[in-house]
Amino acid sequence: STFTKGEQMVxxxxxxxxxxxxxxxxxxDFGIEVLMQRAQATTFPWLMSNVINNETRRPLADGKCSLVIDWH
Structure with a gap:
């Protein structure tokens, strides 16, 4: 939502x-800073392998490039 900027979804x-x-x-939608705040508040990892931050040379919004999940 525009009012909470997605905070209610966490x-x-x-x-x-x-x-x-x-x-x-x-x-x-609400910018990288808000996105990073929301992602840091979640209890699961986020993937981002196709967009790189030009300054850090790392995936945008601190996303992981890959993740192995042990699925039983």
């Missing part, structure tokens, strides 16, 4: 038992 996503997430276009 506890919902954390409660869902998500193993990992991938950034999508609407995750960037």
């Amino acid at each position: 506890p919902v996503l954390n409660a869902c038992g998500i193993q990992c997430a991938v950034y999508g276009n609407h995750d960037f």
Whole structure:
């Protein structure tokens, strides 16, 4: 939502038992700083392998390039 800038979604996503997430276009609606705050508040990793921060040379929004999940 425009009012909460997605903050209301963090506890919902954390409660869902998500193993990992991938950034999508609407995750960037409120800017990188808000995106990073929301991602840091979640209990699961985020993937971002195709957009690199030009200054840090790392994936944008501190995303992981890859992740191995042990699925039973």
